[in-house]
Amino acid sequence: MIEYILKLIPAMLSGLEITLSIFSLTLLFSIPLGILVAVGRLSKLKPLVKVIEFYIWVMRGTPLLLQIIFIYFGLPIIGITFERFPAALIAFILNYTAYFGEIFRGGIASIDKGQYEAAKVLGFTSAQTFIRIILPQMIKIVLPSVANEVITLVKDTALVYVVGLGELLRSGKIASNRDASLVPLVMVGVFYLALTWVLTKLFQRIEKRYAYYQ
Amino acid sequence: MRKKSLSKSIILTLIVVLGMFVLGGCGDKDVADKNKDPNAALKDRGSVVMGLDDTFAPMGFRDENNEIVGFDVDLANEVFKRIGIEVKFQQIDWTMKETELKSGNIDVIWNGYTITDERKAKGVAFTQPYLENRQWVITLADSTINCKADLKGKRVAIQNQSSAVDAVNAEPELVASFAGGEPVLFDTNNEAFMDLEAKRADAVVADEVLARYYIKLRGVEKYKVLEENFGEEEYGIGVRKDDVELLEAIDNALNELREDGTYEEIYQKWFAE
Incomplete structure (x- = not known):
């Protein structure tokens, strides 16, 4: 049994590589983009607000799986062709940016107007106010929701199978089909659990670090 | 006023970043050429x-x-x-x-x-x-199903998008008599077999080639293959x-x-x- 498990590990690690690549690159892009979306959504430019509202509606209103299929199989019809990995990644970034944007918007909106006024009195520019006063407070507020979203992302990466990328769950399915055994799927579950455990601990530490006023 | 200029510069950045994505994708000439000229x-x-x-x-x-x-x-x-x-x-x-x-x-x-x-x-x-292939009907060894007609009122598991689905659907009256009026579709044949073993499904219809592989792996004594099948076909x-x-x-x-x-x-x- 242990021998069998050890045999399965290399294939799973190569699946894990895809899973982690999608996961980390999605976060790397969608968190900063999410902040931009949130700021745009809160701006006074009506057309921009409408566009962002539409974008968020589409991204949250359709399944991520459908969005991946659309970007990989649909866009070539109008002449935009992506390779498998970039196509999946773009879909993930677009989708998660929308969710992060809404989380950040809530965070920014919840910050008291007095903070802006105080910053103005102290002579901060609006960029300074946002980066040094608003953003740090927003991060504190949104951390638990972001942690939620990040953990969901770990598991959502399994959707990239649809464009033929061999991620973690797929590697388990392959072994399960080959050996007619449930063991590989149990192992996949353990891998996901380990990943979310690491992330949970990480966010606990970050939350502690940001709890400086409590 | 200042606030407005900030959001403007942010919008600009957003447009540039998204633009880079699109351009990056279009630059992939190999793929585009292959699409246009499959007859090369x-x-x-x-x-x-x-x-x-x-x-x-x-x-x-x-x-x-x-x-x-x-x-x-x-x-x-x-x-x-x-x-x-x-x-x-x-x-x-x-x-x-x-x-x-x-x-x-x-x-x-x-x-x-x-x-x-x-x-x-x-x-x-x-x-x-x-390669020649048949669509086999597989049940557990102790099943009372002995011919296709016995599938009436039973749950039949098949791999989604497989030719077994087409083969079974070629006999619409029989399909209508299945429990639920249609086969239960799974992502893989392995899942169909697991469903059979869990006794939720009463029979699996699958490619002979594939079924042989699974039956050998999971234990020949556990299964029964009906003499009747859903037709022969070719790969x-x-x-x-x-x-x-x-x-x-x-x-x-x-x-x-x-x-x-x-x-x-x-x-x-x-x-x-």
């Missing part, structure tokens, strides 16, 4: 991409070293060696196979791919058949309809393999009883 001479292509479902043992799947192996894979390696072009194996989601082929992401579907009229209508051209290799050169090249190579005994060798390796 075979040698100019250098390589063909063969799409397969890498969960599909024993036809094409991954072994413990994560290498793609199987009957179809051995055969394809031999065929493309004779044609003199490189073959690249690309795992695909089986439900998307015709879309992958049509969009030029892959050039060949070769993975226990049954020749059906429905698939021909989707723009797939098939080579000569290279072929699918290419785009306008890809005549590739089709002919594969057909010729297959003939060669049969004549010099290589086909038989590969067959024995995977299907010897």
